[in-house]
Amino acid sequence: MTLGLTAMQWISIPGLEYLSPEWIISTLGAFGVLTVLFVETGLLVGLVLPGDSMLFLAGVAASGAADSALGVSLPLNVLLVGAPIATFMGSQVGYFIGRKLGPKVFNRPNSKFLNQARVEQTESWLLKYGVGKALFLSRFIPVVRTLINPMCGVARIDPRKFFIANLLSATIWAGGFISFGYLIGERIKESADKVLLPITVIIIVLSTIPVIKEIVSHRKRRN
DSSP: OOHHHHHHHHHSOTTOGGGSHHHIIIIIHHHHHHHHHHHHHHSGGGGGSOOHHHHHHHHHHTSTTHHHHTSOOOOHHHHHHHHHHHHHHHHHHHHHHHHHHHHHHHOOTTOSSSSHHHHHHHHHHHHHHOHHHHHHHHTTSTTHHHHHHHHHHHTTOOHHHHHHHHHHHHHHHHHHHHHHHHHHHHHOGGGHHHHHHHHHHHHHHHHHHHHHHHHHHHHHHHO
């Protein structure tokens, strides 16, 4: 049994297996990976799409453990070049949406994500860390990496500063996770089906911790 099927049994929501990184990689290949990256970082409908775990497993799918772990092999050069570009372009589209349509999109008091309070939180975060650091940190946090790009547009962050920060953070985040997955895959060729699932689960858990902390913090502020 491949890791893809095993991982779906453990970490996928029943009926939504097509959102799992394993399904995307094994069914849609490199094109699917790049498309998901663009949608997740550029369009607000990408809030539920995988990011870190998909990049990691895509790197594995380009390594010597590809066949035993996922049953499919992806071209490493396409991933290393295409993933940062797809992430960068998606983020630029998100920024443009926020800059042009921000007030209409985010002025929703009853929305959990698309509301003015989120814009104000992002502005505060940007003031605390600066555009570069804030955008880089957001890459590792699900939901936030989708919302921060249009919110930067709403907050009227300087386009040049956003462009540079976006380019650097997209390259480091996407290229880094793919390289990490590739290196791990090369090291665990013989035991990929046993070792890879725990590593993937750890990455998913670590990426959700900031979201859980934010939810708990938000509820405490409300109380």
